[in-house]
Amino acid sequence: MSGDSAMFSDDERPLAPKPTANGSGLKNGNGNANGQQSDVSMSDADDDVPLSQATRKSRQDPLPPRNLKRKKPVYAESSSSEDDVPLASSPAKPAPKANGRAKKSKPVKEESDDDAQSQSEREVAPKKRRAPNGKAKAPPKKKAKEESDASDEEDAKPLKKTNGRKKAVKQAESDDEDSKPLKKVAAKARATKKVKKEEDSGSDTPKPKKRSAKVKEEEAVSASPAKGKKGKKKEDDEEEDVFKWWEQHEAQGDGTERWQTLEHHGVLFPPPYVPIPSNIKMKYNGVDLDLPPEAEEVAGFYGAMLETDHAQDATFNKNFFEDWKRVLAKYPPCDGTQVTKFELCDFRPMFEYFEAEKAKKKSLSGEEKKQLKKAKDELEAKYMTCVLDGRKEKIGNFRVEPPGLFRGRGEHPKKGYLKNRVRPEDITINIGKDAPIPVPNMPGKWKKVIHDNTVTWLATWTENINQNHKYVFLAAGSSLKGQSDMQKFEKARELKKHIDKIRLDYTEDLKSKVMADRQRATAMYFIDKLALRAGNEKGEDEADTVGCCSLRCEHVTLENPNFIIFDFLGKDSIRYYNKVEVEAQIFKNIRIFKENKEPDDNLFDRVTTTGLNKHLTSQMKGLTAKVFRTFNASITFQRLLDEEELKGATLQERLNAYNKANRMVAILCNHQRSTPKTHDQSMEKMRYKLRSLKYDRMKLRHVLFSQEPKAKKNKKYNEEESDLDEDWIEEHEENLKAKEIEKAEKKFAKENEKLEADGKKPHKDSVLKERLAAVEEDFERLAKERGTKKATLKKDRPTDKLEEAIDKLTDKVKAFKLQMIDRDEGKEVALSTSKINYLDPRITVAWCNTNDVPIEKIFSKTLLTKFPWARGVENDWKF
Structure with a gap:
C-alpha cells in the first residue's frame, strides 16, 4: 500500500486514515496519542481499559x-x-548453586490458553522428557480439557437446526470448563445459510454466496403467514431434529457423569507407506543409495521439505539426522553403504519426484478430482460422527496424525525429530459398555478399551516426541x-x-x-x-x-x-x-x-x-x-x-471499523504473525483490480459525455483517472482480449463435447473463427478509442442508466480501496485467534444486528457452527 500514492489520487483518496499500530485512542510510547508527555497517571485511567500494546x-x-x-x-x-x-x-534461603547459577524451582504447570492450534501439537498433559525406550506412562485418569482444533475447523459444518422439541436429557454441571454435559450443538436458521468460503487467508470477512431465485422464492413462501401444508410439515420436521441445549434450564447435577451411552467407530489411521519408484533414489556421496522402505520413508519426509525454511535450520537437520541414523541402524541400506555424514546426503531426486507428483495431482481434470474427493469422503464418513445419548454429534480430530518430522513452534529444541507412526496398540478407546467395539482400519488391536463416562474424550494415545497425551474430542460445534x-x-x-x-x-x-x-x-x-x-x-x-x-x-x-x-x-x-x-x-x-x-x-x-x-x-x-x-x-x-460512530457509514466502512477493533485486541494479546509471503503479490493483484474498476468507470464516463456533453460540467463525472496512463490501458486491453479469446475457445470446445455426447455433429472450425473475429473487431475499436476520450458500447444505454452504472462503480472503487487498506494493515496481525478464543461472540452478534451487518460477513462458516448459542442475543446486549 505504501508507496503507491498514485492509486489514491483525486476523488479516490482513502475515506479512513490508516491507524497507527497502537490504535485510536491508545497511548504511544510517550504516554498519549500525539506524542506529548501525559500527566495523568495510570491509576486515573478507566479501570476497564488495560495498558495496551x-x-x-x-x-x-x-x-x-x-x-x-x-x-x-x-x-x-x-x-x-x-x-x-x-x-x-x-525469607527465601539462597538456592544451592549449580554451575555457578542458582537452581530455579519448577512450579506446577498451568493449563494453556485456548488459542486455536493443532491438536497434534497441543499440550493436554504435563510435559515429560523423551523416554529412551519410547514408552510413556498411561494418561492420567482425569477430565481432560476439551480444546478446539484449528485444523479441524476447516472441516466443521453447521448442524441441522431444531426448536428443541426433543426431550432434554438431564446432565451434570461442573465449575470446570471441560465438565459440562454433552448435548447436541445446532445452528439457528441463519447459520445454515450457504456462506461463501473465505478466499483470502489474511481476511476474516467471508462473503455470503448469492442465493438463487428459487431459494429466495422458497424463503418468501416460508415467511408468508399463509403457508402451505407441505411447507409447514417440512419446517416442523426440521425443528424436531435439533436440540437447543442453550435454551434448557434444568438442574445439571454435579458433573460426575458426562454421558449415558456412547458409540463411535474409533479413529482413522493414515494409509500405509507406498515406496517410491525404484528408479528414484537419493544419493550419498554422489552414488545412488538403495534403501529399504522403512528407511526410505523417513528420508522422504526430509526430501519433501528440502526447499522449506526447516531444511535450512541447523537444529532441525541435526535432530533429523540423529533419528534417521537410528532407523538406518535397524534398516540399513541394501548395498551396505554406511551413512555417517549429513553433508554427503543428496535428497534432491526425492524432492523432484514429490514435486512432480504434486504437479500431476494439480493437473487432474475436475471429474478426476471429484472422484478422489468422493472416495476420501466415503472413507471418512463413519469416523466423523458419534452417537452420544442417542444423538448424533460431530467428532473433531478423528484422524490420527501421519508419521513425519516434528516441526514444533518457534525455536523448539526438538524440531526435526521423527514422529513415529501411531498404531492401534498405542491407542486407548473410550466407549459405552453396550456399544460395539470399533475395528481399526489397519492391522492390530487396541491397547485398551474402557467405558469411562466421567471423561469426554473418545480416544487417547501418547506421542513419542514430548510424551504428550493426545485426545480425540467432539468437534468445536458440539454441545460440549x-x-x-x-x-x-x-x-x-x-x-x-x-x-x-x-x-x-x-x-x-x-x-x-x-x-x-x-x-x-x-x-x-x-x-x-x-x-x-x-x-x-x-x-x-x-x-x-x-x-x-x-x-x-x-x-x-x-x-x-x-x-x-x-x-x-x-x-x-x-x-x-x-x-x-x-x-x-x-x-x-x-x-x-x-x-x-x-x-x-x-x-x-x-x-x-x-x-x-x-x-x-x-x-x-x-x-x-x-x-x-x-x-x-x-x-x-x-x-x-x-x-465508532457509524451513522451513515457504508457496509465496507462498518466492516473496517470492526476489523480495526479486532486488530487492536489482537495487538493487545500479542497475536502476531509474520507477513504472508504472498502479501505483496496479493496487494499487486488488488491494485490491478482497482485500476480495472477505474478503467470501466472511465469508459462509461466517455460514453456518457458522447451522449450528454453537459455531463462534463458535473463534478461527479468530470475528473480524469490520473493513475490510468496509456501504457497501462494498452496492457489491460491486451489482457482482456486474451481472456475473451480463451473464453471463446473453451466455450467452443465444451459445446462440441456436448454435441458429440448427444450423437450430433460438432461445430466446424469456421464457427470458432467467426467468434474470434468478433472479439478482434471489438478490441480494434477499443484501440482506436485510446486517447480520444470517446467511447461506444455494443448496446446503447439511456443517460440515466449510464449515470447509475457510473455511481455504482464509484461506490465499488471506494469500497475496494477500504478493503485494500484493511488487508494491508492486518498483514502482521492474526485476527482469528482472538475472534475464536477471547472475544465473546455475543458482542459481534449484537453489533451486527445493531449496525445492519450480515453476520456472515464477520463469522466464517466454522464460527457460525461454533457459536450458535450466541445468535439469539438482544441488539442492546453488552459484555
Whole structure:
C-alpha cells in the first residue's frame, strides 16, 4: 500500500486514515496519542481499559534487535523509603548453586490458553522428557480439557437446526470448563445459510454466496403467514431434529457423569507407506543409495521439505539426522553403504519426484478430482460422527496424525525429530459398555478399551516426541464445546462484578511489607493491564518461552522516569516487545525485584502460577489468571466498537471499523504473525483490480459525455483517472482480449463435447473463427478509442442508466480501496485467534444486528457452527 500514492489520487483518496499500530485512542510510547508527555497517571485511567500494546512501535517499523543483556540503568531515586522495602514473611534461603547459577524451582504447570492450534501439537498433559525406550506412562485418569482444533475447523459444518422439541436429557454441571454435559450443538436458521468460503487467508470477512431465485422464492413462501401444508410439515420436521441445549434450564447435577451411552467407530489411521519408484533414489556421496522402505520413508519426509525454511535450520537437520541414523541402524541400506555424514546426503531426486507428483495431482481434470474427493469422503464418513445419548454429534480430530518430522513452534529444541507412526496398540478407546467395539482400519488391536463416562474424550494415545497425551474430542460445534465456551465467557463477564475490589486489593499490596505479596500484586497488575499470560517454567528440552510469572530480569528494562520495556519470547516463540508507562510504585517495585540479581534470575522469584491462581480463586470462585485475558480482550473490544460512530457509514466502512477493533485486541494479546509471503503479490493483484474498476468507470464516463456533453460540467463525472496512463490501458486491453479469446475457445470446445455426447455433429472450425473475429473487431475499436476520450458500447444505454452504472462503480472503487487498506494493515496481525478464543461472540452478534451487518460477513462458516448459542442475543446486549 505504501508507496503507491498514485492509486489514491483525486476523488479516490482513502475515506479512513490508516491507524497507527497502537490504535485510536491508545497511548504511544510517550504516554498519549500525539506524542506529548501525559500527566495523568495510570491509576486515573478507566479501570476497564488495560495498558495496551498501543505503546508498541509501529508494525511498519522494525522492532529493535533482541538484546537481553542490558546495562544496569541509573535511576532517579538513589534509595527507597521504608514503604518501598518489603519484608519477607519467610525469607527465601539462597538456592544451592549449580554451575555457578542458582537452581530455579519448577512450579506446577498451568493449563494453556485456548488459542486455536493443532491438536497434534497441543499440550493436554504435563510435559515429560523423551523416554529412551519410547514408552510413556498411561494418561492420567482425569477430565481432560476439551480444546478446539484449528485444523479441524476447516472441516466443521453447521448442524441441522431444531426448536428443541426433543426431550432434554438431564446432565451434570461442573465449575470446570471441560465438565459440562454433552448435548447436541445446532445452528439457528441463519447459520445454515450457504456462506461463501473465505478466499483470502489474511481476511476474516467471508462473503455470503448469492442465493438463487428459487431459494429466495422458497424463503418468501416460508415467511408468508399463509403457508402451505407441505411447507409447514417440512419446517416442523426440521425443528424436531435439533436440540437447543442453550435454551434448557434444568438442574445439571454435579458433573460426575458426562454421558449415558456412547458409540463411535474409533479413529482413522493414515494409509500405509507406498515406496517410491525404484528408479528414484537419493544419493550419498554422489552414488545412488538403495534403501529399504522403512528407511526410505523417513528420508522422504526430509526430501519433501528440502526447499522449506526447516531444511535450512541447523537444529532441525541435526535432530533429523540423529533419528534417521537410528532407523538406518535397524534398516540399513541394501548395498551396505554406511551413512555417517549429513553433508554427503543428496535428497534432491526425492524432492523432484514429490514435486512432480504434486504437479500431476494439480493437473487432474475436475471429474478426476471429484472422484478422489468422493472416495476420501466415503472413507471418512463413519469416523466423523458419534452417537452420544442417542444423538448424533460431530467428532473433531478423528484422524490420527501421519508419521513425519516434528516441526514444533518457534525455536523448539526438538524440531526435526521423527514422529513415529501411531498404531492401534498405542491407542486407548473410550466407549459405552453396550456399544460395539470399533475395528481399526489397519492391522492390530487396541491397547485398551474402557467405558469411562466421567471423561469426554473418545480416544487417547501418547506421542513419542514430548510424551504428550493426545485426545480425540467432539468437534468445536458440539454441545460440549459450546457449553464450555459459554461458561468461559460468562466467567469473564462475572469478573466485571469483582474487578474493582480485586484491583483495589492488589493496588494496596503493591506496597506490602511482605515481598511475596508485593511480587504477586505486581504480577497481577501486569496480567490485568497488559493481558499477559501467566506463564510457567520450562524444561531444558522445551522452547525458552515465558509469561508473566516466569519473567527473568533480562526480560524487563527500566527507563526513567517511569517506563518499563518488556522484551521476551511468548507463546509459540512470538516476540513480545512493549514499552509501557506505569505507575511510580510499579516502577519502584521492579527496581527492587531486580536488585542483587543476575540477568537470568527470575524477576518474580516468590510467585508461581499455581500460587497466583489459588489466591485469585479466593477472590472469585473459578477465577484464574487467564480469565483476565478473556475479560480484558472482550471488554476492550466492546469499548472500541462503541467508540465508532457509524451513522451513515457504508457496509465496507462498518466492516473496517470492526476489523480495526479486532486488530487492536489482537495487538493487545500479542497475536502476531509474520507477513504472508504472498502479501505483496496479493496487494499487486488488488491494485490491478482497482485500476480495472477505474478503467470501466472511465469508459462509461466517455460514453456518457458522447451522449450528454453537459455531463462534463458535473463534478461527479468530470475528473480524469490520473493513475490510468496509456501504457497501462494498452496492457489491460491486451489482457482482456486474451481472456475473451480463451473464453471463446473453451466455450467452443465444451459445446462440441456436448454435441458429440448427444450423437450430433460438432461445430466446424469456421464457427470458432467467426467468434474470434468478433472479439478482434471489438478490441480494434477499443484501440482506436485510446486517447480520444470517446467511447461506444455494443448496446446503447439511456443517460440515466449510464449515470447509475457510473455511481455504482464509484461506490465499488471506494469500497475496494477500504478493503485494500484493511488487508494491508492486518498483514502482521492474526485476527482469528482472538475472534475464536477471547472475544465473546455475543458482542459481534449484537453489533451486527445493531449496525445492519450480515453476520456472515464477520463469522466464517466454522464460527457460525461454533457459536450458535450466541445468535439469539438482544441488539442492546453488552459484555
